[in-house]
Amino acid sequence: MRWMVLTRFRNEWKSIVCWLLLPIVMTLLVMKSVGVWQEETKVPIALVVQEETQLAKQLVDEIVNTELLHVHFMVLDEALHKLEQHELDSVFVIREGYEESVLSNRRNQLIEAYSSNQSFAYQAVVETITSLAQQDVARSKASFVIKQLFVDYGRESEWDYGEIIGKSHERQQNEALLRTSFSYYDKEETSNDSTAPLLQVWGVWTLFAMITTFFLFDWMLKENRPSMRPRWLFTAISFRRYALGMLLFYTAILFSVDVLTAFIFLALFDEAVTIRILLSLYAFRLTVNVLAFLLASVYRQLFMYYVSGIAIALFLIVIGGAILPLDGLMRKWPWIELLSPVQSLLTGSIPIGWLIALSTLLVLWMWKGGKTIA
Amino acid sequence: MLEVEGLQKRYKQKTVLENCSLQMKQGEIVGLVGENGAGKSTMLQLLATIMQPTKGEIRLDGLSYKESVKEVRRKIGYVPQDISIWEEFTVEQNMLFFERLSWKKRTQEECRQLCIDMQLTHWKEGVQSLSGGMKRKLNLAISLLHDPILLLLDEPTVGIDLKSKTEIGTYLHSLAKNKGKMIMYTSHDMDEITNVCDRVYSIGKDSFYMDLLQEKGIPVEQLR
Ligand SMILES: Nc1ncnc2c1ncn2[C@@H]1O[C@H](COP(=O)(O)OP(=O)(O)OP(=O)(O)O)[C@@H](O)[C@H]1O
Numbered sequence A: 001m002r003w004m005v006l007t008r009f010r011n012e013w014k015s016i017v018c019w020l021l022l023p024i025v026m027t028l029l030v031m032k033s034v035g036v037w038q039e040e041t042k043v044p045i046a047l048v049v050q051e052e053t054q055l056a057k058q059l060v061d062e063i064v065n066t067e068l069l070h071v072h073f074m075v076l077d078e079a080l081h082k083l084e085q086h087e088l089d090s091v092f093v094i095r096e097g098y099e100e101s102v103l104s105n106r107r108n109q110l111i112e113a114y115s116s117n118q119s120f121a122y123q124a125v126v127e128t129i130t131s132l133a134q135q136d137v138a139r140s141k142a143s144f145v146i147k148q149l150f151v152d153y154g155r156e157s158e159w160d161y162g163e164i165i166g167k168s169h170e171r172q173q174n175e176a177l178l179r180t181s182f183s184y185y186d187k188e189e190t191s192n193d194s195t196a197p198l199l200q201v202w203g204v205w206t207l208f209a210m211i212t213t214f215f216l217f218d219w220m221l222k223e224n225r226p227s228m229r230p231r232w233l234f235t236a237i238s239f240r241r242y243a244l245g246m247l248l249f250y251t252a253i254l255f256s257v258d259v260l261t262a263f264i265f266l267a268l269f270d271e272a273v274t275i276r277i278l279l280s281l282y283a284f285r286l287t288v289n290v291l292a293f294l295l296a297s298v299y300r301q302l303f304m305y306y307v308s309g310i311a312i313a314l315f316l317i318v319i320g321g322a323i324l325p326l327d328g329l330m331r332k333w334p335w336i337e338l339l340s341p342v343q344s345l346l347t348g349s350i351p352i353g354w355l356i357a358l359s360t361l362l363v364l365w366m367w368k369g370g371k372t373i374a
Numbered sequence B: 001m002l003e004v005e006g007l008q009k010r011y012k013q014k015t016v017l018e019n020c021s022l023q024m025k026q027g028e029i030v031g032l033v034g035e036n037g038a039g040k041s042t043m044l045q046l047l048a049t050i051m052q053p054t055k056g057e058i059r060l061d062g063l064s065y066k067e068s069v070k071e072v073r074r075k076i077g078y079v080p081q082d083i084s085i086w087e088e089f090t091v092e093q094n095m096l097f098f099e100r101l102s103w104k105k106r107t108q109e110e111c112r113q114l115c116i117d118m119q120l121t122h123w124k125e126g127v128q129s130l131s132g133g134m135k136r137k138l139n140l141a142i143s144l145l146h147d148p149i150l151l152l153l154d155e156p157t158v159g160i161d162l163k164s165k166t167e168i169g170t171y172l173h174s175l176a177k178n179k180g181k182m183i184m185y186t187s188h189d190m191d192e193i194t195n196v197c198d199r200v201y202s203i204g205k206d207s208f209y210m211d212l213l214q215e216k217g218i219p220v221e222q223l224r
């Protein structure tokens, strides 16, 4: 195997290492810029919390977790000052007595709101926060009614508000979960449908990983260019064997980088790393490599090969739903996801159809390659 | 010993070679001449196993081309008419690349010596910046890596200056006379042919080259 590692790779290792690292770097850049952009589009509001009860705390948590709000905590005076300076869009005060009002089902003026003439998002924010508070009211009202029933039947001690409200919360969360668009590895981003991420880390990565793979496999064309073909007749290792060796070699290297990527994503984005995910990643890697290999064996011209490689990568990304979640499409034609190995990776499964088809073609290529070389 | 009997090559309708027979012995340098399109490259490609003849027999050291192509190839060094080297690499990288793929293992020093033997001294230089003559020499050096006994060179000296031509000629001469290689090569330069070759085959119906070379006193045989 000494010939393999030392041939073209040795001569071009610098550029190859750059190509290998490109998907990670590009994914980080994209995720970072999208993150900054999302941060900038968040509405800055101030929350003045004057009460420290359980219900108030819950409401605060819910507001903070609302994707499009950037929440600052401060005292009322400071908040109003910043509102005047237009540093804040609006100011909300959870006043002393919030819990009491909720429990006693007084829903008026639970929260005080301030806005300025430049509070563009004010109406939307008010609606969001009111609806969160309304949920609290509704929940406590339900528990209040239930409690009343228990009191009526003389079994008051067996239930309390907290428990009922907690249960109600849980159920709501589960419902929210069901409504999310598909998610990758099921992390907390999915627990709230308004926070489905615009871009998924692995989705972005697959795009760059596929394009990079197509570019890396251009050695198939370079090594087998027409002017060099006579040379391959006078070598101990036929081009076919050399190419298969290189395929194995690149698969090993690329998969090592993939595993490294998975751990980088674990560290930076909290993406899970499990055996299942690594297996899925391996299957994806095999699929993409063999695809690039076979594609390269068809083309004569580098340029055309690159163009088709990029086109195929984009196509698989789009039908795989990596960039734009194609929920509607998926529901209409569930088989469409079978068409993309990207989808398999994003759902942690293995693209068996692709692997079978590609290995068949690979065997055909080996058999045919043996015949054509005189 | 190379033996060719009744060789015919037909491309679709066009018959390029018809009933050609020739022999070569160890240590011989044989020229192959003929006008453009006469079939010189075709003949060399047949002898190099790159193409198969439509008729006829070829044997190298008693090995039949039909029955044992794999063994035959190990004994052949073929220098294509079009330069066949990695443009994007250096001389060294080119040599080492093919050394690693070769049947015969050579040290880096041996590879380098092979280049020096034919006055190719730009070991670390990128091929792109080499002169035409240097490229031709590298093209030749790569074909010699596995130490073949039959060397087939398709216009190895085309487009290069007299000095490089002479250096290549001298090198080929020493390969044949000191190492017993059989060398067949084509060229359009009749002075070069008369200087380097022991005898010549002329391909084609035309007897122009035949007459020219006979005048110069070199044995010529007509092939058709
Ligand atoms: N692959 C092919 N298919 C069809 N015809 C071919 C093919 N290769 C060569 N020929 C024809 O065969 C004839 C001989 O070609 P060849 O290349 O052997 O000539 P040559 O003597 O090497 O010429 P030159 O001096 O130009 O190199 C030419 O007429 C050419 O058109």
Ligand SMILES: [Mg+2]
Binding pocket: B040, B041, B042, B081, B154
């Ligand atoms: Mg020719």
